[in-house]
Amino acid sequence: MYLLGYDVGSSSVKATLMQADSGKAVASATSPKKEMEIIAERPGWAEQHPQVWWQNVKAATAQIKSAFSFDPADVKAIGISYQMHGLVIVDKNQQVLRPAIIWCDSRAVEVGNRAAKEIGEVKCLQRLLNTPGNFTASRLKWVMENEPDVYRNIYKAMLPGDYIAMRMTDKVVTTPSGLSEGIMWDFQKHGLAELVLDHYGIDDGLIAEVLPTFSIQGELTKQAADELGLKAGTIVSYRAGDQPNNALSLNVLNPGEIAANAGTSGVVYGISDKPNYDSKSRVNTFVHVNFTPDAPRYGVLMCLNGTGSLNRWLRHNVADTLVYDQMNELASRVRVGCDGLVILPYGNGAERTLENRDIGAVVQGLNFNTHNRPHLLRAAQEGIVFALNYGVGIMRRMGVEVRTVRAGNANMFLSPLFCEAFATVTQSVVELYNTDGSQGAARGAGIGAGIYRDYKDAFVGLDCKRIIKPNNNLESAYRAAYENWLNVLEKTLRRDENE
Numbered sequence: 001m002y003l004l005g006y007d008v009g010s011s012s013v014k015a016t017l018m019q020a021d022s023g024k025a026v027a028s029a030t031s032p033k034k035e036m037e038i039i040a041e042r043p044g045w046a047e048q049h050p051q052v053w054w055q056n057v058k059a060a061t062a063q064i065k066s067a068f069s070f071d072p073a074d075v076k077a078i079g080i081s082y083q084m085h086g087l088v089i090v091d092k093n094q095q096v097l098r099p100a101i102i103w104c105d106s107r108a109v110e111v112g113n114r115a116a117k118e119i120g121e122v123k124c125l126q127r128l129l130n131t132p133g134n135f136t137a138s139r140l141k142w143v144m145e146n147e148p149d150v151y152r153n154i155y156k157a158m159l160p161g162d163y164i165a166m167r168m169t170d171k172v173v174t175t176p177s178g179l180s181e182g183i184m185w186d187f188q189k190h191g192l193a194e195l196v197l198d199h200y201g202i203d204d205g206l207i208a209e210v211l212p213t214f215s216i217q218g219e220l221t222k223q224a225a226d227e228l229g230l231k232a233g234t235i236v237s238y239r240a241g242d243q244p245n246n247a248l249s250l251n252v253l254n255p256g257e258i259a260a261n262a263g264t265s266g267v268v269y270g271i272s273d274k275p276n277y278d279s280k281s282r283v284n285t286f287v288h289v290n291f292t293p294d295a296p297r298y299g300v301l302m303c304l305n306g307t308g309s310l311n312r313w314l315r316h317n318v319a320d321t322l323v324y325d326q327m328n329e330l331a332s333r334v335r336v337g338c339d340g341l342v343i344l345p346y347g348n349g350a351e352r353t354l355e356n357r358d359i360g361a362v363v364q365g366l367n368f369n370t371h372n373r374p375h376l377l378r379a380a381q382e383g384i385v386f387a388l389n390y391g392v393g394i395m396r397r398m399g400v401e402v403r404t405v406r407a408g409n410a411n412m413f414l415s416p417l418f419c420e421a422f423a424t425v426t427q428s429v430v431e432l433y434n435t436d437g438s439q440g441a442a443r444g445a446g447i448g449a450g451i452y453r454d455y456k457d458a459f460v461g462l463d464c465k466r467i468i469k470p471n472n473n474l475e476s477a478y479r480a481a482y483e484n485w486l487n488v489l490e491k492t493l494r495r496d497e498n499e
Contacts, residue, residue, distance in 0.1 A: 002074050005442030007081040008053050008164055009242065010102055011035040011264050015060035016438035017068060020076065020451050023461025025439055029063030031056040039099060044106035044349055044358060047099035050088050050163050057164060061228045072231040078168065079445030081437040082161030084181045084241035087139040092155040094166060098147065101139045104305050106350040106358055108138035113356070119199050127186050129277040129285035132196055134356055136182030141200040157206045161239045169218025169236055174208040180287040181241050187275050190293060213289045214238055214448035237448030242437055243267050244289045244299050249440025250406040250433055251459045253290050253297065258405045262412035266307030266388050270300045270400040282353045283394050289444070290455070300400050302391030306348035306361065307384050308411060314380055318373060328415040331377035336474055337481035338375045340365040342488045343383035353391045359496050364488045378417065385421040386485040392426055404429045408436050409465045419468040424478045430468040
């Protein structure tokens with residue numbers, strides 16, 4: 001018996017076929033091999049064609065079928081993880097009306113800022129645990145204001161994972177966790193945030209039907225089954241945004257547990273049982289995947305847009321022919337603090353931890369006689385860690401405990417330097433596991449389908465691969481480097497305010 005999980009990101013789609021009883025991934029595939037294009041017609045914009053996601057879901061499934069022989073009838077459930085906060089809109093024939101506005105798009109910042117003032121920031125924080133910000137509801141309002149002909153033809157607005165599930169099942173549904181990431185969930189009413197939709201003039205009929213995160217959300221249609229090479233009638237029983245799902249994949253479900261991810265974006269995601277919020281909405285609180293009214297679970301999320309994006313930019317523009325392992329090794333030759341070189345990794349749109357300001361990336365203190373390529377590579381990794389720590393500080397002031405952090409053994413956590421810096425600067429123990437988003441989606445499918453009796457059963461086969469503790473010998477050096485970095489950030493923010 002198998003479970004099939006998909007992780008639909010902005011860079012690629014990953015799929016994993018997992019044995020349900022052992023929790024072992026028997027086959028995995030990623031499509032495309034090169035990163036998917038992000039369309040940026042204007043500064044701060046970021047769009048993708050949803051049809052491209054579906055094409056890569058099919059391609060990844062085909063790769064799994066080629067790599068491992070199995071009877072499609074033995075796949076008992078499908079789970080979907082997806083890039084958060086995106087907006088996909090379709091007409092009555094389920095045809096996409098425009099490219100999806102994805103997570104790192106900044107165009108709706110002012111829409112959300114206006115709404116917060118007009119609704120009332122305190123009211124927003126009390127009811128939404130966030131301000132409307134640059135999230136899905138605000139992006140839908142942007143379409144209403146700027147593309148009225150498109151807006152008039154909308155039948156349903158949905159998140160990226162809802163779109164993939166629609167292609168599989170022909171049903172348009174979403175989840176409480178999904179609505180909360182779009183700032184369309186009222187935490188007092190435990191239902192649709194009518195105060196946001198009414199303010200924006202959005203008909204709640206445009207919003208998908210809400211089903212539990214772990215539930216039977218539809219079955220593969222014959223057409224979808226034929227396209228995927230799977231069995232018609234196979235159930236889709238789980239969906240969640242990539243960061244709540246990353247937490248699930250790491251068995252991060254209860255208060256005090258922390259998950260991290262350092263892929264295209266960098267995220268630290270902590271679980272709380274209290275509906276706390278940051279007064280400036282610099283970090284965001286969402287419904288976690290295992291939330292129930294009787295046992296509330298909230299995910300407190302800080303996000304850094306320019307994590308892997310910065311590392312990838314350096315590889316393409318500075319590192320020449322080097323691969324990431326070689327970049328990591330070069331960076332490790334430079335001492336902590338990079339001899340005064342500082343990089344602020346904010347070059348991928350508006351940043352929530354900076355109150356939705358877009359200050360761009362900054363390189364400060366570059367000395368032509370001192371610094372070389374290894375310095376740039378290390379300053380980038382340190383800058384990412386410092387920016388994550390800046391957000392962790394906000395979380396701690398909200399009452400989130402950050403002592404042990406779990407992450408997948410992947411992306412920037414493959415860098416020993418990054419791991420050491422992260423553990424030392426945040427003063428946390430980092431545990432790296434043999435998992436990823438597609439494996440988490442597969443486990444979630446098993447929970448939603450009732451194949452696993454409880455959450456404990458769902459994490460069979462999840463193994464810790466490495467443990468990284470703070471380097472006490474370098475703690476003072478990292479503290480001084482962070483203070484220097486923070487000083488540059490504060491000066492940059494003041495300069496930005498005065499421009």
